[in-house]
Amino acid sequence: xxxxxxxxxxxxxxxxxxxxxxxxxxxxxxxxxxxxxxxxxxxxxxxxxxxxxxxxxxxxxxxxxxxxxxxxxxxxxxxxxxxxxxxxxxxxxxxxxxxxxxxxxxxxxxxxxxxxxxxxxxxxxxxxxxxxxxxxxxxxxxxxxxxxxxxxxxxxxxxxxxxxxxxxxxxxxxxxxxxxxxxxxxxxxxxxxxxxxxxxxxxxxxxxxxxxxxxxxxxxxxxxxxxxxxxxxxxxxxxxxxxxxxxxxxxxxx
Numbered sequence: 562x563x564x565x566x567x568x569x570x571x572x573x574x575x576x577x578x579x580x581x582x583x584x585x586x587x588x589x590x591x592x593x594x595x596x597x598x599x600x601x602x603x604x605x606x607x608x609x610x611x612x613x614x615x616x617x618x619x620x621x622x623x624x625x626x627x628x629x630x631x632x633x634x635x636x637x638x639x640x641x642x643x644x645x646x647x648x649x650x651x652x653x654x655x656x657x658x659x660x661x662x663x664x665x666x667x668x669x670x671x672x673x674x675x676x677x678x679x680x681x682x683x684x685x686x687x688x689x690x691x692x693x694x695x696x697x698x699x700x701x702x703x704x705x706x707x708x709x710x711x712x713x714x715x716x717x718x719x720x721x722x723x724x725x726x727x728x729x730x731x732x733x734x735x736x737x738x739x740x741x742x743x744x745x746x747x748x749x750x751x752x753x754x755x756x757x758x759x760x761x762x763x764x765x766x767x768x769x770x771x772x773x774x775x776x777x778x779x780x781x782x783x784x785x786x787x788x789x790x791x792x793x794x795x796x797x798x799x800x801x802x803x804x805x806x807x808x809x810x811x812x813x814x815x
Contacts, residue, residue, distance in 0.1 A: 694773030
């Protein structure tokens with residue numbers, strides 16, 4: 562009873578603080594900054610322009626189908642080039658609003674966006690989160706991390722771990738060599754750029770063996786980075802490797 566009363570008081574206090582904050586600083590759209598009713602929302606105009614990825618989609622790649630071809634259906638990509646990971650899911654297609662949100666997070670220090678985007682990722686990747694496992698953000702090289710001061714994938718991964726049964730384990734994977742930025746590179750160039758760029762530290766190999774791993778990144782473009790990460794984890798003995806991103810570039814846009 563006492564714990565329940567304390568919890569109610571804490572919730573009431575938090576809501577009171579949020580109400581006072583909203584009076585002094587009304588909530589705005591995460592994308593265009595129009596005023597909205599509740600913090601963490603996008604306005605109706607931005608919402609209507611976002612293209613959420615919903616079934617039907619490829620059971621492996623998570624790429625949307627234009628029509629339903631049956632449960633468990635695979636895309637031509639998944640059949641012709643089976644990925645190193647088991648499944649990939651994304652919340653939205655990488656259009657104007659999604660691009661603005663991701664670029665705000667990565668390049669404008671908008672780390673305040675990460676908790677809200679991660680909530681959408683928990684819903685969009687619900688079928689990946691049904692069993693417990695380890696959550697691993699795609700790592701940055703130490704020099705890139707020094708320049709940017711934070712890893713956007715880690716900012717997304719932490720709140721996802723808190724909201725699920727997954728344990729946050731960023732130390733299980735590292736980027737062992739510095740690579741060029743993937744932006745502007747074609748698919749084959751992206752694959753070559755990150756080939757062999759990731760590894761599981763020797764001290765962590767026993768932690769990976771036999772585990773279910775959920776890789777977190779911001780955008781799925783060609784999948785080159787996630788594939789390279791998955792290969793490193795697979796070599797270390799991970800038995801299930803899934804990938805969850807906020808956005809996905811439409812196949813025809815790559």
